[in-house]
Amino acid sequence: MIIALTSITPHESIHYNETLVSAAATFEAGFLTLGNTQNLYFCIWYMNISPTTIVWVANRDTPIYNKTPVFKFTDGGNPVILDASGITVWSSNASKTSVEAVLLLLDTGNLVVRDGSSTESNIVWQSFDYPGDTLLPGMTLHVNRDSGVYNSLISWKNSSDPERGDFAYHLDGHGFPQLVITKGSTLLYRLGSWNGVFFSGIPVGTLYRTMQRFLWSSQRETWQLFQDGPADRCDNYGLCGANSDCNINNDPPCECLAGFTPKFPAIWDSIDWNDGCVRKVNLACDDSDGFLNYTGMKLPDTSSSWFDKNMSLQECEKQCLKNCNCSAYSNLDIRDGGSGCMIWFNDIMDMRKESSQGQEIYIRLAASELSNASNNANKKRLAGILVGIGTFILGMTTVGYVIYIRRRKLLKSDKDTIVKKEDNEKENIELPIFDFPTIANATDNFSQCNILGEGGYGPVYKAWKLWNEDRQLEFIDDSIGDSIIDVEALRCIQMGLLCVQERPDDRPDMSSVALMLNGERVLPNPKQPGFYPHQLAPSSNKSEQFSENEMEISLLEPR
Structure with missing residues (x-):
C-alpha cells in the first residue's frame, strides 16, 4: 500500500x-x-x-x-x-x-x-x-555572464535510463544571450535570439527531435507535440559556413550573401560548404560603405555581438559604420515598430531564411558591391515580374482555351438537341402539340356553356357529347383542320376520354398510354367521364345522389 x-x-x-x-x-x-x-x-x-x-x-x-x-x-x-x-x-x-x-x-x-x-x-x-x-x-534557464556558469536541460541516455545523455539545451552567454543545443562541446543548433516576441530561429516541423515541447490535452488525454527542433538541414549549426545563408527551399540550400563569393569555389561546388564565403571587395571602413537589407531571416550567431537596448535603428547603423569590424546590424526588439540595437562583428555565422517568423538584418557591403547587389536584386525582381506576367498570360490563355472548348461542346450539344427535337417531332407527329391560343379558341375561351362537368382532371369539354353523337370531327377547330390527319385526331380524342373515365381503375396508366401513342392497336371505347351530370328526378324526401369521388395520384409524367 x-x-x-x-x-x-x-x-x-x-x-x-x-x-x-x-x-x-x-x-x-x-x-x-x-x-x-x-x-x-x-x-x-x-x-x-x-x-x-x-x-x-x-x-x-x-x-x-x-x-x-x-x-x-x-x-x-x-x-x-x-x-x-x-x-x-x-x-x-x-x-x-x-x-x-x-x-x-x-x-x-x-x-x-x-x-x-x-x-x-x-x-x-x-x-x-x-x-x-x-x-x-516557471522553471528558468540562466547563465552567469561573469563566471560563465549556467544550468541546462540534459537528455536521458535512453528512454528508460535517466543517466545524463549526450545533448544539452542551455543559454549561451557570449554576446547577446541565445538558446543553443550542444553535443558535448559541439554546437549543433541555435534557437536564435529573443526579439521580444519569439526566438528568431525556432523551427516548425519535425526531423531530429533533439528538443521537443509538449502540451497536455486533457480532452484527448495525450501529450500533443507543440514544437521541436532542429527542423531540417538548415538548422544544423554553420551548415553553409561563414557569410552565407541557408534556404531549405533551394537546391542546394546554401548560397553566399550578396557581395560575397565562395572561399574555395571548387570545394563549394562539391557540396562542401564548411569553408564558407569571403568578401569580393573589402570594406572602405568609412561612410561610403552601405547596407543591404535581408528580410525574413533567422539572425546570425550572437556570440560575437554587441547590443544596446535603448538605441534606435538609425543610431545602430551609425554605430556600425564607426567600427570597421562591424558586419551587420539589426533591431534587438521587433515590438512596436522595433527598438534596440544589435551589431555583429567579423564573419556572419548560421543565418537562414525563415518562411514564417524571421526578421530584418542589414548586411554591410562596399559601395560597389552594394550597387551590384541592387542591380542583381532589380534583375531578380524584373525576372520575377516577367515570370509572373508570363504565368498570368499562360494561365489566361489556358482558361480561354478551356472556355472555348466548353462553348463548342455546348453549341454542339444544343445543335444535337435541336436536331433530335425536330426528329422527335417528325417521329411523334401522331401527338401534335397545341399552343394556348389554339385551345382557348377551340373552347370559346373556356366558355362555361362548353363545360359538361368538373372532376379530378379539370373540365371535361364538348368532346364526350360529340363522341356519343359520332360527331368527333366537329371538335377539331376549323383553323387547324387542314393541318392534321382525321384518324390521328380521332385517336388522340379517344385517348383523352379514356384518361378521364369516371372510375380510376378504368383509366390507362402511363405505360399503356405510351403504347397507345406508339402503336396502332385498337383502343377500347371510353366510358363516361368523372362528374358527368346525371339526370335525376327531383324528390323532396331523398338526398341528391352523386357519383363516387375516387381519385388516383400516380407518378407525374407528361401524357
Missing part, C-alpha cells in the same frame, strides 16, 4: 512505499523503477496522467539497487537520499540549510525546502534550479 504525504520535516522521511503529493494532487514524488531493471530513482511525475510522465529525477546518475532507500534530511537540514547501507547516493548540496526545514512538492512540480520559521517565500533550496531533461512552466 502506498502512503501519500503532503510534507516532511527534519524528523520525517520518505520510504519506498511512500510518496509526496502536491496540494492539488497535480504532481507526485517518490521512488520508481524505470525500464526493465530494478534500479530505483527518486522522481517527480504527473499524478493523474497515464502513462507515467516523469519530469525530474534526483539521483539520475546514481541508481539504487535495493528496495530500502530513504529520502530524508540530514541533521543540518540538507535533503539527501540514502541506500540500505546508509550511504548517501544523492544530496541537494544546499548552500543554505535550516534545522526547521520543511520539504514540500508544489503544484508547479517544484520540490522545495522552506525555512519553517520564515515566510512562505523563503525557499532555501528548490529542484527548479537543477533541471533534468524537462523544462516546466
Whole structure:
C-alpha cells in the first residue's frame, strides 16, 4: 500500500512505499523503477496522467539497487537520499540549510525546502534550479555572464535510463544571450535570439527531435507535440559556413550573401560548404560603405555581438559604420515598430531564411558591391515580374482555351438537341402539340356553356357529347383542320376520354398510354367521364345522389 504525504520535516522521511503529493494532487514524488531493471530513482511525475510522465529525477546518475532507500534530511537540514547501507547516493548540496526545514512538492512540480520559521517565500533550496531533461512552466534557464556558469536541460541516455545523455539545451552567454543545443562541446543548433516576441530561429516541423515541447490535452488525454527542433538541414549549426545563408527551399540550400563569393569555389561546388564565403571587395571602413537589407531571416550567431537596448535603428547603423569590424546590424526588439540595437562583428555565422517568423538584418557591403547587389536584386525582381506576367498570360490563355472548348461542346450539344427535337417531332407527329391560343379558341375561351362537368382532371369539354353523337370531327377547330390527319385526331380524342373515365381503375396508366401513342392497336371505347351530370328526378324526401369521388395520384409524367 502506498502512503501519500503532503510534507516532511527534519524528523520525517520518505520510504519506498511512500510518496509526496502536491496540494492539488497535480504532481507526485517518490521512488520508481524505470525500464526493465530494478534500479530505483527518486522522481517527480504527473499524478493523474497515464502513462507515467516523469519530469525530474534526483539521483539520475546514481541508481539504487535495493528496495530500502530513504529520502530524508540530514541533521543540518540538507535533503539527501540514502541506500540500505546508509550511504548517501544523492544530496541537494544546499548552500543554505535550516534545522526547521520543511520539504514540500508544489503544484508547479517544484520540490522545495522552506525555512519553517520564515515566510512562505523563503525557499532555501528548490529542484527548479537543477533541471533534468524537462523544462516546466516557471522553471528558468540562466547563465552567469561573469563566471560563465549556467544550468541546462540534459537528455536521458535512453528512454528508460535517466543517466545524463549526450545533448544539452542551455543559454549561451557570449554576446547577446541565445538558446543553443550542444553535443558535448559541439554546437549543433541555435534557437536564435529573443526579439521580444519569439526566438528568431525556432523551427516548425519535425526531423531530429533533439528538443521537443509538449502540451497536455486533457480532452484527448495525450501529450500533443507543440514544437521541436532542429527542423531540417538548415538548422544544423554553420551548415553553409561563414557569410552565407541557408534556404531549405533551394537546391542546394546554401548560397553566399550578396557581395560575397565562395572561399574555395571548387570545394563549394562539391557540396562542401564548411569553408564558407569571403568578401569580393573589402570594406572602405568609412561612410561610403552601405547596407543591404535581408528580410525574413533567422539572425546570425550572437556570440560575437554587441547590443544596446535603448538605441534606435538609425543610431545602430551609425554605430556600425564607426567600427570597421562591424558586419551587420539589426533591431534587438521587433515590438512596436522595433527598438534596440544589435551589431555583429567579423564573419556572419548560421543565418537562414525563415518562411514564417524571421526578421530584418542589414548586411554591410562596399559601395560597389552594394550597387551590384541592387542591380542583381532589380534583375531578380524584373525576372520575377516577367515570370509572373508570363504565368498570368499562360494561365489566361489556358482558361480561354478551356472556355472555348466548353462553348463548342455546348453549341454542339444544343445543335444535337435541336436536331433530335425536330426528329422527335417528325417521329411523334401522331401527338401534335397545341399552343394556348389554339385551345382557348377551340373552347370559346373556356366558355362555361362548353363545360359538361368538373372532376379530378379539370373540365371535361364538348368532346364526350360529340363522341356519343359520332360527331368527333366537329371538335377539331376549323383553323387547324387542314393541318392534321382525321384518324390521328380521332385517336388522340379517344385517348383523352379514356384518361378521364369516371372510375380510376378504368383509366390507362402511363405505360399503356405510351403504347397507345406508339402503336396502332385498337383502343377500347371510353366510358363516361368523372362528374358527368346525371339526370335525376327531383324528390323532396331523398338526398341528391352523386357519383363516387375516387381519385388516383400516380407518378407525374407528361401524357
